[in-house]
Amino acid sequence: MNYPVAEQQFAVPAAPAPTFIGQGTAVEQSRAVAEVQAAVIVARQFPRNEAQAIAKMRTGFSQHSLAVRSFFRFRRGSSNVSGETIQFAKELARCWTNVHYGVHELRRDDAAGESEMQAWAWDLETNERASTTFIVPHTRWTKTDGGTRLEDPRDVYENNSNNGARRLREMIFSVLPDWFREQAKEIATNTVERGQGDKPIAQRIADCIAHFEGLGVTVEQLEEHRSGRESGKWTNLDLGQLSIISESIRRGEVTVDEEFPQKRVTAGEIFQQHADQTSPPDTPPAPAEGARQWPAARQPGAGATS
Known part of the structure; x- marks a missing residue:
């Protein structure tokens, strides 16, 4: 079929087809097609x-x-x-x-x-x-x-x-x-909150604290993470959330430092601590007005002999 010159000028050349297909490639292509057809029939x-x-x-x-x-x-x-x-x-x-x-x-x-x-x-x-x-x-x-x-x-x-x-x-x-x-x-959430086995909640709290201490997390950090609630007042929901956090740390989705950040020290706290360390020792208070002034050598109990 002869095309006009204008159509021949803008015709897009077809991509060259591969001239050779290896035996392994042909077998894999046939296997993939047969596998899909078999899966559909079985379903x-x-x-x-x-x-x-x-x-x-x-x-x-x-x-x-x-x-x-x-x-x-x-x-x-x-x-x-x-x-x-x-x-x-x-x-x-x-x-x-x-x-x-x-x-x-x-x-x-x-x-x-x-x-x-x-x-x-x-x-x-x-x-x-x-x-x-x-x-x-x-x-x-x-x-x-x-x-x-x-x-x-x-x-x-x-x-x-x-x-x-x-x-x-x-x-x-x-x-x-x-x-x-x-x-x-819903079922998985209830299972996490219920915990593992028939252990009392006090034992589960102790096991949870011991586990996180092995990761370098203190009890104070855990309590602060749970909205400041003391560990003795944790509920099944708290333990379930901590179990999920532990799994996320294990899978590498989050690090310990990211989940339990260290408390940052402000510049004001550093200056205050430095001032407390460098301040002179306390001087004795000045005597009250009208009180009798003893010479240094005659202070009571100064060790003078009679």
Whole structure:
């Protein structure tokens, strides 16, 4: 077919197709297509039982170890940031069944210092799919040093994984029913507040204080963190919040110094302390008016002999 000259002038050349595809690549492409088709067929043949899904969810989030790992909490400025973790989202997807999800690194540009990634979740029964594509800079940000370029491949991998996990969590939540998520959140919260086993609350408070002392946090810092309430007056809710903070510290989402900042000393306090250390010793008070003045050699009890 002959095109006019004007159309030939602005025609966009087609991208050249690859001339050779390796056997391994061809096998992987065929396997991926067959795996998706099989997953869809199995999901249609064995649809989820919502009653069983709810029962599995209640059983799972009634376990204290899972409930504590289901929440995060850390300070950002003058406020606190809290929510559900990626472990919480994955457990919901497992209980709901027939949900596939994942994170892919589409492109890595070491020269520009960034990676292009995609997080997705797919309900195979309802064919509801959520995905997002985002750019992750190869940079670690801190309050003191600002941005630091990551060069170690392991640091880049961990940075990409942390950023991908947060997007993946939201994608999983997008394909799950809101009521299912809220029920699981309530059960997990009650499990955290109830504590582990049948220990009395006094023993749990002692164990909590001992745990944080191992992290370098004093009882005074814990009491100040709990709105100035003494440790003997802590409730199950207080212990549950401290358990969530402990897990956030363990996962590296927040540091001990960020969550329990040291008390800052003001310039006025420093000057006052310096003045107290350098002030002359106290002089005896002046005698009252009209009082008898004794010479130094005749002061009573001066050691004069008769």
